[in-house]
Amino acid sequence: MESIDTLRQELLDAIAVHESPREVLKHARLRELFLSISTRDPSERAAFGKALNEFKNELETRIADREAELENSDVESIDVTAPWDITHGQVELLPTEQGSRHPLMRELERVIDIFTRMGFEAIESRQIDDDFHMFGSLNFPEDHPARDGYDTFRTEEGFIPPAHTSTMQHRILKAGKEKLEAGTPIAAVSYGRVFRNEDVDATHEHTFYQCEGVYVSTEATLGEMLGTLKRFFETYYSQQLKIKTQPAYFPFVEPGLEFAIEKPAALGGAPGEWLEMLGCGMIHPNVLSAAGIDPTKYRGFAWGGGIERLVMLKYGIEDLRHFESAKLSFLRKFA
Ligand code: DAH
Secondary structure: OHHHHHHHHHHHHHHHHOOOHHHHHHOHHHHHHHHHHHHOOHHHHHHHHHHHHHHHHHHHHHHHHHHHHHHHOOOOOOOOOOOEEOOOOOOEEOOOOOOOOOHHHHHHHHHHHHHHHOOOEEEEOOOOEOHHHHOHHHOOOOOOHHHHHHOOOOOOOOOEOOOOHHHHHHHHHHHHHHHHHOOOOEEEEEEEEEEOOOOOEOOEOOEEEEEEEEEEEOOOOHHHHHHHHHHHHHHHHOOOOOEEEEEOOOOOEEEEEEEEEEOOHHHOOOOOOEEEEEEEEEEOHHHHHHOOOOOOOOEEEEEEEEHHHHHHHHHOOOOOOHHHHOOHHHHHHHO
């Protein structure tokens, strides 16, 4: 055994630096040790053979490591942060291209800009939330079938990547309550990523963007809401638009509406072609109460809709999947 120990370090050191590490197995003393098994005293033969085999396995492992190391060192290291090619010792400028903002982010900024100029505060929505903000605070009773309409993901711990930006309503209402009671209406938009467990196709994505609006005062009306939305769409598309609404059910508004615009001729629309752009309505008294706002004194309206749809109409984009595709051919059109 001692003879193995005295050889071990020598061979391991040799493997660590050898250019052909497998050669080390041919070391004369190692071969002698293997040959000596048969001449050993029978009482120690088995134990010696076993120890020698383990030693050989250890050497094999080290050899494999060293071989892998040698193979990798053939690859010259590339500094990906360098603006020139130093790979082959020459300093050669790489062709560079200016990056640009993603079209969705640029358009989202325009949307927010319009609303902030109308007096709305803008708050980014969360990307991880809980059942209370997704449903409970929005007047979705437990086990209510309307919950199923939101194809909601859940983490193992029970958290929710929000399926709509309405998750921010309760927070906006609570944060604005004090000022509201001092006479300043609540006026805020919340924007951000939302997630749904949907089959992906040209008009459905698992990840998309929404913008939500909340307004509360002592005398907010549906008429004010329609005026605000009409103004928003006309500013965004830089033209006058016809609008219409139809009743819709959302537990957090009463009445609830779908809001549509007539597809502008300049954007390829024919008269009478209506596009549903968002959901909206007068905030349900239960939603106000949940945030500690007295629904007998205050009233409000809210709306929420997707950003992609707005942008697709503006630029005639036919497939929603382009946005998350990272395809340069698509992105360059907006650079
Ligand atoms: N959260 C709804 C959805 O994603 C949209 C919506 C409808 C938002 C009505 C609202 C609203 O604020 O009042 O389908």
